[in-house]
Amino acid sequence: MTQVSITVDGTKYTDDVEPRTLLVQHLRQAIGKTGTLVGCDTTNCGACTVHLDGVSVKSCTVLAVQADGHEVLTVEGLADGGELHPVQRAFHESHALQCGYCTPGMIMQSIALLQENPNPTEDEIRNGLEGNLCRCTGYQNIVKAVQQAAGSVAAGTGAAE
Amino acid sequence: MTTTEARPSTPEKEVGKARTRKEDQRLITGRSRYTDSISLTGMLHLAMVRSPFAHARITGIDVGAAKAADGVIAVLTGADLADTQGSLPNAWPIVPEQKAPAHPSIAVDTVNFAGEVVAAVVARTPQAARDAAELVDVDYDELAPVLDLAEAATDATVIHPDLGTNVSAHFVFDSAQAGTGGDVDAAIEQTRADGGVVVERTLRQNRLIPAFMEPRSWVCDPTGDQIVLYAATQIPHVLRVLLALTLGISESKLRIIAPDVGGGFGGKLQVNPEEVITLLAATRLGKPVKYTETRSESMVAAHHGRDQIQKLTMSATRDGKITGFKVQLLADMGAYLAVLGGGVPALGAFMFNAIYKIPAYQFDLTTVFTNKTWTDAYRGAGRPEATFGVERMLDELAAELAMEPLELRQLNWIKHEEFPFTTVSGLQYDSGNYEAATAKAKELFGYDELRAEQQRRRESGDPVQLGIGISTFTEMCGLAPSRILGALAYAAGGWEAASIRMLPTGKVEVVTGSTPHGQGHETAWSQIVADQLGVPFEDIEVLHGDTQIAPKGMDTYGSRSLVVGGQAVINAAQKVIEKAKPLAAHLLEASADDLEFAGGKFTVKGTDTSISMPELAFAAFAAHNLPDGMEPSLDSEATFDPVTFSFPHGTHLAAMEVDTETGMVKLRKYVCVDDIGNVVNPLIAEGQVHGGLAQGIAQAMFEDAVFDEQGTLVSGSFVDYLVPSAADLPHFDTAMTTTPSTTNTLGVKGVGEAGTIASTPAIVNGAIDAVRHLGVADLPMPLSPWAVWRALQGATPASGSAAAAGTGLGGNDPGGTESARMGAGGVADGRDSASDKTEGDRA
Ligand code: FES
C-alpha cells in the first residue's frame, strides 16, 4: 500500500492504495466520485476522461499513485454552485446525450478541446472527440453542443479550475 | 370555484414541442446512478472464469488455489450450481419442433463457445476476485468447433449431440398457403417463360455486437426474505418473470430495479448467465454481491446480433414489375438459443416485402447452432436484415433491367392513395406516403446534380468514383399486438401498462411499464400527460424501472414505447378524467352532462364556473365531500394492447465515394426523410434518428464480429471492433414527412430503430453504385478498404467503361458473384480477418 494525496474537485483526499490501482478505480471506489464512468479496458472509449492539472486524461490509464500531489477535476466538480458549466448547459440544450454514459467523459473532453481551440471547426471538433465513443447520439448533437459552447468556454472556464 | 394557480385558459400544447430533457440534469452533473455505482454494506464481488475454447469437454476443475487466495469467500462451479441454476429461458419457440439445448448459466460438462462461464469467484474486492479467477485451473478436452454457418447447417459435426442436429428450427411463410398471394416458384417460372428477368443473389449479414457503452452489471441484495436485483437491463419486468420461472423463486419475492441504464439497443434484452450467477451467489452467501463485466467480457459474452446468409430470388417483367420474391435464410443462433434469439430472424417474414406490391412471396428460415456467442435482438431485430436484403435486391434488379433504381422502386411501391394496404405477408399498413418522402429526400440531397457528377466522374475515369445509395424502407414498430405474438408462438403478450397517481398537492406521478435506457421517456411522457390532464409539464414525475414502483410492464424494445406505452399513459389519463368528472359535478352542483374538460379544468358549459384538476385531487384526498359511493382517489391504471403494428417509413440517400486505387470508401453526404407519424418531441425524435443512423452505417462500413478458426472472437475489444467515433461519421441531413398512424390516438409510429434499419443498404448500394460499371457486382460488409480493393482487383469492367450513371450495367452475372454463393466459400470470402479491418478508418 502506498499513501496518495489527491485533490479532487477542490477537496484533498488522502488514502492508502495498492500501487496497481487505476485513478478511475480510486475515484469511483475510494473517493465515491461515481460520476466518472468506465466503458472499456483498452483506453478506447473515453468514458473515464477527467482533467489532471487542467489537462484531459483517460483516468483508466493513469495510476492513482501518478496522481499523488496533483489536482483532478471530474464532471462532478464542474458546476459552480447551482450554475452549470457552459458545456454542461450546451449538452442539455442541444440534446447531446441519451443514456448519458459517455456524457461525463464527453463533457470533460469537450472542455479540454475548447480550452485549446476556442473556435473549432466541425472537423476539428470531430477529430478532437475521436477518443470518446458514444453509442447513442451519432455525435451530431454532441458536435452541435460543442459549437454552441464555443466562445463561452473561452470567456469563463469551470470554476474549479 | 376558481383555479388555485393562474394559468392561461388554453395552455400551449406540449406534444410537438422540442422540450429539452428532464433526464439530463443528473447525467450531465455526474449524479447518475448506474448499477456499477451502487455499493452496499458488506457487498462482495464476483469475477467469472471463462472458457478459452469454443468447444470442449470439461474434464476437471481445481479451485483449491483460488479458494485459498486472499479475500476469496467462495468459488462456484457448474457442479455446485447444477441443482439450482436451471436452464436459461427460450421464450420464442417459433415452431413446435424447434430444438433448444439446455443452457446452464455455469457450464457443467461442456463448453460451446469461447467466453462461456465455467466458474465464478466471490471475493471481498473486485480486484481480489479477478486475481483469484486466474488461479482456477480447468482441464479441457478440446472438441472440433463448428463455426461456419453454412457448414453447421449440413450437420457434419453436431454441437449438441442430444439434439441430433445443428438446425434449431425451420420456419416458412408462404403467400400461397397463407392466401395472401400467389405461389412464388410458379411465379418465378412463369416470369422466366415470359422472357422476364430473375435475379438471384446471396448476401451476407455480418455479425454485430450491440456495444452499449455501459458494460453489463448486476448487484443482488438478498435482504431477508426478499431478493432485490439491480440490473443493467432493458427488461426488468420480463426479467422478473423469467428469473422466477428459471430458478423456481416466488415472483413476489423478487424485485428488479433497473437504475440508470447506459444504453441497450436490444443487447440488454436478455436473461443472462451472469445475472443468474450473481443472484445465486448472493442468496447462497446471504450477502449483497456485485458483478460488473469488463468490456472484453461484454464483447464475447453479451449477445450478438444479425449474422445471416440470405439467398434471395426476385423475378420481374422486363418493364420492371416485380412478380415474385423468394427468401431463403440461414440465421446463426450461436451456441444456445437466447431469450428471443430463436424468433428474431422470423420477424423478417413480414418485412422482406417492404413497401412493394409483390404478388407472390415466400420466406424460408433455418436457424442454426454454431460454436459462437449467442445471438438475439440488436437494434431493429430481424427487420434490418430484411430491409437490407430487399433494398439490395431492388438495386440489383435495377442494374439488371438498366433502370433508374428510384424509378424501379416507384413502379412497385404502394401508392399513397392505396392505404390502408394489405401486403403479401398479410399485414395491413395503415398509412404512408412514399412519394412525398422520396421527393423531399431527392431535393435535400441534390439527387439530379449528384447523378450528373457521377456521370462526369465515370466519363473522366476519376480514380475516386461516386455512387448513390438508396433505401426506401419501412419497418413494423410498436411490438406488439398480443394476438399476433401468440400466433407466432412468442411466450408473452405485447401490451403495455401505465398508471397515474394524482397527488393531493396537485403534482402528478406517472408510472410506466416501458423502462427507458436513454430514450427520454420522462420528458415525452410528461408532455403527453400535461396535455391530457392540463397540468404543467414541470409538475409531472415519471416513474419506471423498479418492479415495486412500476409493477406491470413489458419494457422497452422494438420501437414500442411511445406507440404502445404512450397510448397506455393516455388511457390512464382518460380514466383519471372519467373518475374526476362526477366529483367535479358534485362540487360544482351541476350535472355531469353539462361539464366539459379542457385545459386542466371542468367547466360548466356556457359559464365560467370551473374546478381544476389539482382542486379535485385535493378534494378526493380529503374525502370530506365526495359523491355517494365514490372511492377517495382519482388514481387510475390502464393497459394498451395494439391491434396491429405501426409502419414508419422513409427515403434514405447516401453519396458514397470509392477510391478505386486504395479501396477507401467515404460517406460524403447522407440525407434521410422519415415519416414516423406525429412527433411528440422533435428534439428526441431527431436524436433517435441520428443514433440509429450511426449504428446502421457502422454495420455497413466498420463493424464485424470476427472469429478465428479456433472460434476465438478476434474483434473482442474496442481496438478491433470498430464502433465509429465522431471523426468517422458525417453530418446527417434529416427531415420528416408526416402521415399520422391510425393505430393509436397519438398518431405516432415509432422511431427508435428507423435509422438503423434504413441506412445499411443505402451505404452498400451507394458503394456498389460507385464501382458497378467497373465490374463489381457485390461488396461485403463491412466495406473495409481491403475488401473493396480486393473486389476491384477481381472485377472485369463491363463493356463500355463509361456506362450510364444510375443504370449500373455491370451486374451481368445473374447467378450472383462467385464470392457470394451460398456456402462456405461465400462466407469465407465475405469476411475479413480483424487485422485487415483495423487498417480502417479509426486509428
Ligand atoms: S474506460 Fe477509460 S478509455 Fe474506456
Ligand code: FES
Ligand atoms: S449518450 Fe449513450 S453512449 Fe453517449
